[in-house]
Amino acid sequence: MVLVFAEAIKGQFKKAAFEAVTYGAQTAQLLGSQCVALTLGDVQNAGQLGVYGANKVLNINGAAFENFDSQVFASAIAQATEKLGATVVVLSHTSTGKSLLGRLAARLNAGSVAGAKSLPDVSGGGFKVTKGVYSGKAIATYEISSPIKLISLAGNEIPLKATGNEVAVETLEVSAPASKVKVLSVKRQEGIVPLPEATTVVSAGRGMKGPENWGIVEDLAKVMGATTACSRPVADADWRPHHEHVGQTGVAIRPNLYIAIGISGAIQHLAGVNQSKVIVVINKDPEAPFFKAADYGVVGDLFEVVPKLTAAMEKFKAA
Amino acid sequence: MKLLVCISKTPDTTSKISFTPDGSKFNDAGIAFIMNPYDEWYALVRACELVEKNVGTVTLINVGGADNDQIIRKGLAIGATDAVRVDAEPKSALFIAKQIAEHAKSQNYDLIFCGKESIDYNGSEVGAMVAEFLDLPFVSYASKLEVNGGTSTVERDIEGGVETLEVSGPFVVSAAKGLAEQRIPNMMGIMKAKSKPFTVVAPVAFPDLAVPVSYTLPKEKTGVKLVSPDNMEELVRLLHEEAKVI
Numbered sequence: 001m002v003l004v005f006a007e008a009i010k011g012q013f014k015k016a017a018f019e020a021v022t023y024g025a026q027t028a029q030l031l032g033s034q035c036v037a038l039t040l041g042d043v044q045n046a047g048q049l050g051v052y053g054a055n056k057v058l059n060i061n062g063a064a065f066e067n068f069d070s071q072v073f074a075s076a077i078a079q080a081t082e083k084l085g086a087t088v089v090v091l092s093h094t095s096t097g098k099s100l101l102g103r104l105a106a107r108l109n110a111g112s113v114a115g116a117k118s119l120p121d122v123s124g125g126g127f128k129v130t131k132g133v134y135s136g137k138a139i140a141t142y143e144i145s146s147p148i149k150l151i152s153l154a155g156n157e158i159p160l161k162a163t164g165n166e167v168a169v170e171t172l173e174v175s176a177p178a179s180k181v182k183v184l185s186v187k188r189q190e191g192i193v194p195l196p197e198a199t200t201v202v203s204a205g206r207g208m209k210g211p212e213n214w215g216i217v218e219d220l221a222k223v224m225g226a227t228t229a230c231s232r233p234v235a236d237a238d239w240r241p242h243h244e245h246v247g248q249t250g251v252a253i254r255p256n257l258y259i260a261i262g263i264s265g266a267i268q269h270l271a272g273v274n275q276s277k278v279i280v281v282i283n284k285d286p287e288a289p290f291f292k293a294a295d296y297g298v299v300g301d302l303f304e305v306v307p308k309l310t311a312a313m314e315k316f317k318a319a
Numbered sequence: 320m321k322l323l324v325c326i327s328k329t330p331d332t333t334s335k336i337s338f339t340p341d342g343s344k345f346n347d348a349g350i351a352f353i354m355n356p357y358d359e360w361y362a363l364v365r366a367c368e369l370v371e372k373n374v375g376t377v378t379l380i381n382v383g384g385a386d387n388d389q390i391i392r393k394g395l396a397i398g399a400t401d402a403v404r405v406d407a408e409p410k411s412a413l414f415i416a417k418q419i420a421e422h423a424k425s426q427n428y429d430l431i432f433c434g435k436e437s438i439d440y441n442g443s444e445v446g447a448m449v450a451e452f453l454d455l456p457f458v459s460y461a462s463k464l465e466v467n468g469g470t471s472t473v474e475r476d477i478e479g480g481v482e483t484l485e486v487s488g489p490f491v492v493s494a495a496k497g498l499a500e501q502r503i504p505n506m507m508g509i510m511k512a513k514s515k516p517f518t519v520v521a522p523v524a525f526p527d528l529a530v531p532v533s534y535t536l537p538k539e540k541t542g543v544k545l546v547s548p549d550n551m552e553e554l555v556r557l558l559h560e561e562a563k564v565i
Contacts, residue, residue, distance in 0.1 A: 009478075068482075070447060070457045095477045099459045102447025105413050111529030112412070114442035128532070135438050137336040140531040180456045180490070184472070184483040194479025200564070224565065242462075242497060243476065248332055248438065249356060249496050257564040267333050271438070274537075278562045280554070281543070291543045296557060300548025312551035316559065 002028040002035045003086035004054065005077050007096050008043045015197060016092035016155055018052050023119065023151075023158045024090040025053025030122050031088070038080050038172075040073060041065030050167030052160065057169045064176035067183035068096055072176050074103035079174040081108060081148065088120075093152040094196065101152045111144035115154045135248055135271035155196060156254050156277075195246065198227035201255045201276070203246060205231035205269075207262020207283065207302055211239035216306045217261060223313045229253070231263045247272035262302045265290020282306065320375030320466070321426070322366045325419055325433040325445065326358040326394055327409070328387045332438060338534045345534070354390040357434025359397070360501040361494035366432050367398035368499060369466060376400040378426075382409045382418045382522070395512035396504035402515070407522035410530050412440070416448030417525040423453060430471070431491045435460050443493065450491035458490060462497035 004024035006017040021037050028035035037054035039046045041061060049057050058080065064072050077100065081089055089104060091097035093115045105112040113129045117139070121128040127149050133140040144150075188194075195201065202221040208214065214228075221228045228244060235245035246253050248268035258276035262283060263269060270293055273279070281294040282305050291297045298305050330336070331351040338346050353359075366377045379394045379402040381387050391402045405418040423431060431453075433446040443459065450457035462481070463474035471486045476495050504512075546554045558565045 070450070070459075071455075074451065095460060095475075098443040099447055099457055102412065102416070102442075102444035103451040103457065105444065105528075106416060106448040106451035109528070112442075112444060113529055114412075114440075114444050133440055133531070133534070134330070134334075134336045135332075135441060137536075138338070139535050139537060140440075141533045141535075142529050143532045144529045145526075146528040180487050181458070182485040182487075184485055186477070186480065186482045188477075188480035192479065196478050243479070243481075245496070249360075252441075257558065257562070271332070278558070278564045280558070293540060294543045295540060295562065296554060297543040297545050298548050298551075298554065299545065305548045305551065308548075308551040309554060312555045313565075315552070316555045316565070 001033050001084055001086045002031070002088040002090060003081055003084060004035060004037045004090045005097070005100070006037045006039050006046075006049055007092055007094065008039060008041070011042050011044045013043070013048075015160070016094050017049070018160050019155065019158050020090050020092045020153050021049050021052040021054050022161050023153050025163070026119055027088055027090065030119065036084060036086070038077065040076055046169045047166040050164050051162045053163050054167065057167050058172045059169050060172050060174055062176055064179065069179040069181040070099040070103055071181070072179050074100050074107060075177050076174050078104055078107045080172060083172070087147065088149045088151065091152040093154045097152045101150055105150055108148050108150070109146065110148035110150045111146040112150035113142045113144065114152050116151045117154050117157045132275055135252070136274040137271065154254065156199065156256065193227050195227050195229055195244070195251045195253050198253065199255050200224050200226035200257045201229050201246070201253060202226045202259045202261070203229035203231070203263060203273075204234070204261040205263030206233050208234070208239070213303070214240070216303070216310070220259070220306055220310045220313065223310055223317060226259070231269055260290055261306060263290060264288045265293060320370055320373050321428050322370060322375060322377045323423055323426070323428045323431045324358065324363045324366045324377060324379050324394070324399065325431065325449070326363065326379055326381050326390065327355045327437045328352050328381070328383060328390050329355045329437050329439045332356065336536070338536070342533045342535060352390065354393055355434050355437045357436060357494055359394070361496065361498040362432035362434050363394055363397055363399065364499035364502050365464060365494060366430070371398075378403065380405070380419055380422055382407055382415045384408065391517065392512050393504060395515045395517070396508040397502050398508065400515065402517045404517070404519045405522050406519050411527040412442055412444040413448055413529070414525050414527050416445045416452060418522050419445070419449050420452035421523050422520070423449070429489050430466070431455070431489070433491070433493050435493045435495045446491050446493040453491070456486055456490040458484060458486060459493040460495040461492045462495050464492060464498060
């Protein structure tokens with residue numbers, strides 16, 4: 001049986017949870033097995049996970065799950081895995097899922113693949129999964145040999161499939177350990193899609209010349225419904241907030257479309273964005289290394305090109 | 320204050336990655352190896368700052384062969400007190416975590432640091448595994464950490480925001496950008512490192528349950544399609560009709 005932990009933020013599922021359930025359901029099909037989705041704490045409309053292929057949805061409720069503590073969450077998921085006799089456990093490769101995967105591996109004595117990008121190859125009774133390695137510069141195929149297999153699914157890899165119907169939510173009881181972690185505050189940017197979840201990202205670098213010029217980038221992002229990002233020098237100079245920094249030491253992203261404006265494309269920057277499906281580079285220097293990694297390029301002055309692109313986008317959206 | 324910092328060796332960030340012709344192994348010819356940047360710049364430096372401000376020791380631990388000694392010496396030069404290398408080929412995250420946990424279980428560390436991920440396997444797994452083996456809390460992606468007696472305050476990066484936590488007692492923390500600033504070891508540090516305690520220990524037996532069996536390089540981009548800066552309608556059309564991303 002395939003168990004999927006469907007994570008929720010403030011009781012609401014994100015796309016990552018639906019992707020994990022879709023992946024779990026397709027894995028269960030490959031194994032001729034069932035997919036069970038697990039939710040922890042107060043979750044709204046958990047039955048909708050059935051739409052993405054969960055045969056069953058379980059909820060473990062309790063005040064212990066109000067805030068995230070990897071120790072408490074991993075204990076509950078491990079107990080559920082053992083109670084249900086699950087042989088595959090799927091998580092989302094998010095800040096939450098990443099904290100849980102290693103704990104579950106140690107606790108269940110199970111092999112794990114962090115950031116899987118494909119369904120398992122189960123031919124010949126094996127279990128092989130691919131994932132990005134070397135910061136997106138290569139892909140590795142992992143073989144898991146333990147009885148329980150653990151996977152965290154990279155975002156934006158598996159197209160959502162609404163194949164089923166809502167199902168009733170059943171309750172499961174486990175014993176939760178006391179938490180040694182107290183959450184004092186959570187500050188989330190409201191009204192924007194966080195970078196790791198964004199399907200379109202508009203990013204800008206030193207070519208912008210100063211923080212006062214960011215209006216044209218924000219205008220383009222707004223028209224496209226995109227999230228804004230920046231390169232490391234821009235974040236280091238405090239032109240833009242630290243959480244917008246994408247690259248090797250910042251956030252690694254994998255959107256469908258990445259538009260890089262005035263970014264030369266240092267290898268460390270590419271390491272954080274090279275798994276984007278389509279890359280557009282706008283730069284006045286035709287020798288900028290980023291053009292080699294791009295699908296589409298515009299050689300020109302960004303202060304002229306970006307407003308024109310925004311206007312063209314507006315026209316397209318209005319059509 | 321007794322701190323442990325887990326470090327790993329990775330190819331330099333600018334490395335061109337390639338594999339043996341059969342795709343089974345990383346090709347390390349011409350590759351410069353470094354200490355994993357998250358381990359060095361953020362985890363190790365923050366640990367050093369904490370003992371400099373208070374009193375205590377920073378122990379480095381690495382799982383690997385003798386060719387890792389160079390990065391361990393660098394860690395000592397940056398400011399660690401002593402080092403332990405578990406002499407084994409690090410093939411899987413759980414194996415590595417088991418070795419670290421075996422060392423740490425009798426040492427009563429106040430804090431165990433690691434980088435948020437290694438830049439080769441990008442798993443973010445070892446810290447959480449060590450925490451589970453030792454039954455300790457784990458706080459990932461810390462961008463700020465203050466310790467006051469037995470209680471620590473940590474800010475951690477979460478999707479689109481920041482979470483502030485208070486942790487009582489020892490725990491494992493993974494370090495992200497912001498936790499500290501990179502330090503370049505000075506000549507005095509490099510000289511001192513040569514005489515700091517450095518022990519090599521044998522590994523405990525533990526199976527590798529998930530290992531990479533083959534590698535491929537991503538499909539090369541077929542070449543950039545240039546669009547005239549005066550024709551952004553064409554770019555929009557291409558993104559819509561050809562790339563199908565808008």
